[in-house]
Amino acid sequence: MATLNSDYLIIGNSAAGVTAAETIRAKDPYGTITLISREPHHVYGRPLISYLIEGKTTLDAMKFKPETFYEDHKITALLGDEFEALTLDPEAHEVGLKNGDSIGYGRCLLATGSVPFTPPIKGLQGKSNVFTFITLDDAEQAWAAAVEASLKASESGRCSRVVVIGSGLIGLKAAEALSHHLDEISVLELADRILPTVLDPEGSALLQRLLEPHGITCYPGLTADEVLGEGDQAVGVRLTNGECLDCDLIIAAVGVRPNSSLALEAGAQSGRGLIVDERLLTSLPDVYAAGDVVQVCDVLDGSEHPLALWPNAMHQGKIAGRQMAGDETALFHGSFAVNAVDFFDISLLTAGVINPREDMGCEIDIYAEDNSYAKFVKQDGKLIGYILLNRPQNAGIYTALIENGVDLDSLDQDIFLETPQNLDFDNEMRWERLHKFYPRDLDRRGWKEKI
Amino acid sequence: MKRIYALEEWCIDCRRCEVACKTFHSQTRDTVKAYKLESPEPQSRIRVEGNKFLSIAINCRHCADPKCVEGCISGAMTKDPVTGVVSVDQTKCVGCRTCVSLCPFGAVQVVSIDGRDKAIKCDLCAEAPGIPGRPSCVETCPNRALIYVESEGE
Numbered sequence: 001m002a003t004l005n006s007d008y009l010i011i012g013n014s015a016a017g018v019t020a021a022e023t024i025r026a027k028d029p030y031g032t033i034t035l036i037s038r039e040p041h042h043v044y045g046r047p048l049i050s051y052l053i054e055g056k057t058t059l060d061a062m063k064f065k066p067e068t069f070y071e072d073h074k075i076t077a078l079l080g081d082e083f084e085a086l087t088l089d090p091e092a093h094e095v096g097l098k099n100g101d102s103i104g105y106g107r108c109l110l111a112t113g114s115v116p117f118t119p120p121i122k123g124l125q126g127k128s129n130v131f132t133f134i135t136l137d138d139a140e141q142a143w144a145a146a147v148e149a150s151l152k153a154s155e156s157g158r159c160s161r162v163v164v165i166g167s168g169l170i171g172l173k174a175a176e177a178l179s180h181h182l183d184e185i186s187v188l189e190l191a192d193r194i195l196p197t198v199l200d201p202e203g204s205a206l207l208q209r210l211l212e213p214h215g216i217t218c219y220p221g222l223t224a225d226e227v228l229g230e231g232d233q234a235v236g237v238r239l240t241n242g243e244c245l246d247c248d249l250i251i252a253a254v255g256v257r258p259n260s261s262l263a264l265e266a267g268a269q270s271g272r273g274l275i276v277d278e279r280l281l282t283s284l285p286d287v288y289a290a291g292d293v294v295q296v297c298d299v300l301d302g303s304e305h306p307l308a309l310w311p312n313a314m315h316q317g318k319i320a321g322r323q324m325a326g327d328e329t330a331l332f333h334g335s336f337a338v339n340a341v342d343f344f345d346i347s348l349l350t351a352g353v354i355n356p357r358e359d360m361g362c363e364i365d366i367y368a369e370d371n372s373y374a375k376f377v378k379q380d381g382k383l384i385g386y387i388l389l390n391r392p393q394n395a396g397i398y399t400a401l402i403e404n405g406v407d408l409d410s411l412d413q414d415i416f417l418e419t420p421q422n423l424d425f426d427n428e429m430r431w432e433r434l435h436k437f438y439p440r441d442l443d444r445r446g447w448k449e450k451i
Numbered sequence: 452m453k454r455i456y457a458l459e460e461w462c463i464d465c466r467r468c469e470v471a472c473k474t475f476h477s478q479t480r481d482t483v484k485a486y487k488l489e490s491p492e493p494q495s496r497i498r499v500e501g502n503k504f505l506s507i508a509i510n511c512r513h514c515a516d517p518k519c520v521e522g523c524i525s526g527a528m529t530k531d532p533v534t535g536v537v538s539v540d541q542t543k544c545v546g547c548r549t550c551v552s553l554c555p556f557g558a559v560q561v562v563s564i565d566g567r568d569k570a571i572k573c574d575l576c577a578e579a580p581g582i583p584g585r586p587s588c589v590e591t592c593p594n595r596a597l598i599y600v601e602s603e604g605e
Contacts, residue, residue: 047524051545056567057525061543064526311522311549318521338522340549342568347561349552392548394557396518421500422509422556433555435456436512437604446458446598 002094002104006034006076008324009095009103011085011262012111013037013077014046015313016291016320018065020109023321025073031325034076034103036095038084041136043069047310049139053146053177088266090284107286107324110263110274111317114256114292114308119165123227127234129249130227133174134256142174142251146181149248159183163237163247165224167194169341171253175216176343178251185216186245188237190223190254198339198350202366203387206373210346210390258293258306271295273306278331280320288324290316299334300352300384300402301360307335338399347392352385352402353377365416367391376416381408393419452535454602455575455586457508461596462499464506468588468597469495472510475576475587491564496573497588508588508597511558511573513537515604519550519559519572527570531581535605538580541569 008024008031010017021035048062070077078097087096088108096102116132124130131142146162153160160182164175167189175185187194193204208218219239227250228236236246258273269275269283273295280288291313295304312335322330338351356362356377362384367374372390376383376398383401397420401408408415412424422430431444441448470482477485477493485493497510513530517537520528527543528550530536539550539559546568550559559572575583589599 045525047547048545056545057543062525310524311518311553314521338549338552340522340547340552342547347548349548351552392551392561395548395552396550396554396559397557399552400555420557422507423500423505430507434507434509434512436514437454437602438456439600440603442598442600444458445460446456446595 003101004034005032005104007031007106008033009105009108010035010111011037011095011109012113012291013039013041013043013079014111014113014291015064015310016113016317017109017111018043018069019314019317020111020290020321020324021075022065022069022073023318024325025075027322027325027327031106032076033074034078034105035070036078036083036085036097036103038081038098039135039137040080042067042079044136045310046135047173049133049136050173050177052136053139053143054180085262088262088284088287090266090287093286105286107288109320109324110260110282110287110289110293111291111313111320112259112262112293113313114306115259116252117255117257118252119224119254121165121224121227123229123234124224124250124252126232127227127229127250128232129234131249131251133170133251133253139177142178142249143181145249146178150181150183153183153248161186161245161247162249162251163188163224163245164251164253165237166190166251166253166255167218167220168197168253168255169195169339170256171251172211172216172343173341174251174253175211176214179215182248183215186247187216187218188223188239189218189220191220193220194218195348198337198348198354199387199389200355200375202368203373203375203389206368206371206389207343207346207348210371211343214344256292256308258295260293263287263289263293271304276332278333279323279328280316280332281323288320290320297334298336300336307337309337309339311338336402347388347390349388349392349395350386351395351399352383353379354385354387356385367417374416378408382406383408391419394421397422397424452513452602452605453575453583453599454513455510455573455589455597455599456602457510458596458598459501459505459507461594462501462506462508463594463596464499464501464503465593466499467591467593468497468508469499471587471591472497472573476571494560494562494571496560496571508592509556509558510588511537512556513573513575518553518555519570522549522553524549529581534581534583536575536577536581536583537572538574538577539570539572540580541571544569546570 082099292308365376375387377385415424473495
C-alpha cells in the first residue's frame with residue numbers, strides 16, 4: 001500500500017516540473033498534485049547560479065515563483081534528499097522514495113532534468129575541491145571554495161587559480177562567475193575550439209579573444225590527463241600535452257546527460273534521452289516526461305537528442321501539464337535550439353543549425369566586424385540558423401523566421417545586414433504579425449466598417 | 452484584453468510616442484528632465500521603424516502565449532493571468548537576453564540601468580505591475596495611428 005496517493009505526481013522541481021504543476025492546476029482545480037525533488041530548495045532559476053556568484057541576483061530574487069507558489073496552487077511539495085524517487089513501478093502506479101515511503105499516482109511526470117557527466121580523468125574522483133556546476137548547492141560550494149582560495153592566495157602573495165574542465169555554456173558561465181573572485185581562470189576544451197556546439201570556428205575564436213581581458217584563458221584542444229592531488233585536495237592538472245597548471249579548485253563541466261535512470265530501470269524506452277510521443281507520454285503507461293530528460297526531434301535537421309535548455313523545458317512542461325489534465329489538443333511537434341548567454345559585456349545569441357553538414361546544401365552569410373560576428377545559415381530559401389555575437393538587437397525576429405519557415409524572398413534583402421525590423425516584412429505579413437486579435441469591427445484605418 | 456495597435460496608414464514618423472513613453476517611464480515624468488537631467492536616462496519602450504514615407508510604431512503585443520515569458524530563466528517576465536499584461540520585474544531580471552532572442556517583434560530591449568543589464572518593455576503604462584494604465588503613446592499620438600482597443604484575444 002502506498003503511503004500517500006496523488007492524482008498527479010511530478011518528479012522534479014525545476015522549469016518543466018513546476019510549469020506542468022501550474023498548468024495542471026489551471027485545468028483541474030480539484031485533483032491532488034504532489035511534487036517531489038531531492039533538492040531542498042524552493043524552485044529557482046537554475047541558470048541563475050552563475051549570476052548569484054557574480055552578485056547580479058540574490059537567493060531571494062532568483063526564486064522562480066512567488067514564495068507562496070506551492071500553497072497558492074495547492075501543490076504538496078516534498079523537497080529534500082529524503083524525498084528522492086528511487087523506484088518507479090509503472091504497473092502499480094507507484095513511486096518509492098528514499099525515506100521508505102511510497103506514492104501512488106494516477107499520472108506521473110518525469111521532469112528529472114540532467115545530471116553532470118563525470119569524465120574518467122585520473123585523480124578527479126574523491127577530491128573535496130572539485131565541483132560540478134548544475135545546482136544551487138554546487139554553486140554555493142564552488143563560491144565558498146573560491147572565496148577561501150582567494151584569501152589563502154593573497155595571504156601567501158600569489159595568484160588564486162581555478163581550472164574549468166569543459167568550455168560549454170556551463171563551464172564558461174562558471175568561469176565568468178568565478179573570475180569575480182579568482183585571478184586566473186583556465187578553461188580546458190577537448191574540442192579544437194570553445195563552445196563547440198553553439199559556435200563555429202570564427203565565432204569561437206572571437207569569443208575566446210573577448211574573454212581574455214577578463215582573466216579567462218581558454219585552452220582549446222587540451223584537456224586534463226590527470227588531476228594532481230595532495231590528500232583530498234586537487235592542486236593541479238596535468239594537461240594532455242604534458243604541461244601542468246596549478247589550481248586552488250576545479251570545476252568539472254564536460255557535459256550533462258539525461259537523468260533518466262529511474263525510468264530506465266522501470267523499463268522505459270530510451271535513445272539519447274527518454275523516448276516520448278507527441279503527447280510527451282513515455283513508453284510506460286500514464287508516465288509522461290518533459291525537459292532535459294526527453295529526446296527531442298530537431299525540426300531543422302531531423303536529428304534526435306535531448307535539448308537541455310530552459311525554454312524547451314518550460315514549453316514541454318506546459319504541454320505535459322495540459323495532457324495530464326486531459327487536454328489532448330496540446331501536442332509537442334519538435335523544437336530547435338535557441339541559446340542566449342552573456343559573459344561580462346559580451347552578448348551571444350545562437351539558434352538552429354550553426355555548422356551545417358556539406359550535404360545540406362546551405363548558403364552562409366557572414367557579417368564580421370572587430371568585436372561582433374553574425375552568421376546566417378540558409379537552406380532552400382529559408383533561414384535555419386544564426387550566430388549573433390555582440391549583435392543582439394531584435395534577434396527574435398530572426399528566430400521567428402526560422403520557426404515559421406518564412407520564405408526569405410518575401411523579405412527586404414537588407415534584413416541580415418543590420419538590425420532586423422518589422423518593416424522588412426511585406427505589407428500583408430507585417431499586418432498579420434502585428435495585429436493578432438485585432439477587433440473584427442475595425443478596418444485597417446482603425447475605422448468602424450460602414451454598414 | 453485591451454491592446455495597442457499601430458496603423459501605418461496614419462503614422463507620420465513624428466515619434467511623439469517615443470517621447471511620451473520615455474517621459475512616462477521617467478522618475479520626474481517631465482519630458483525635459485527625462486531627456487536632459489535624469490540618471491539613469493529613462494528609456495522608451497516603443498520605437499518607430501521607418502521614415503517619412505512608411506513608418507510604424509512597435510511595442511509589446513502582450514501575446515496570448517508569450518515566448519519571452521516561456522523562455523525567461525529568472526521568472527522576471529510574467530503574463531498576468533487576469534489582465535493579460537506582460538511585465539518584467541527588474542529586480543529579478545539578470546539581462547541574459549533570452550527574451551530578446553525569442554520576441555518575434557523586437558519589442559523587448561536589454562539596456563544598461565545603473566550598470567546592470569535589464570530587460571525593458573511596454574507595460575501599458577501600468578501604475579502597479581500588471582494593471583494597465585492609460586498608455587501615453589496612444590494618448591499623445593496626434594493622428595490616431597496608435598489605438599488602444601478591446602481585442603479579440605486574451
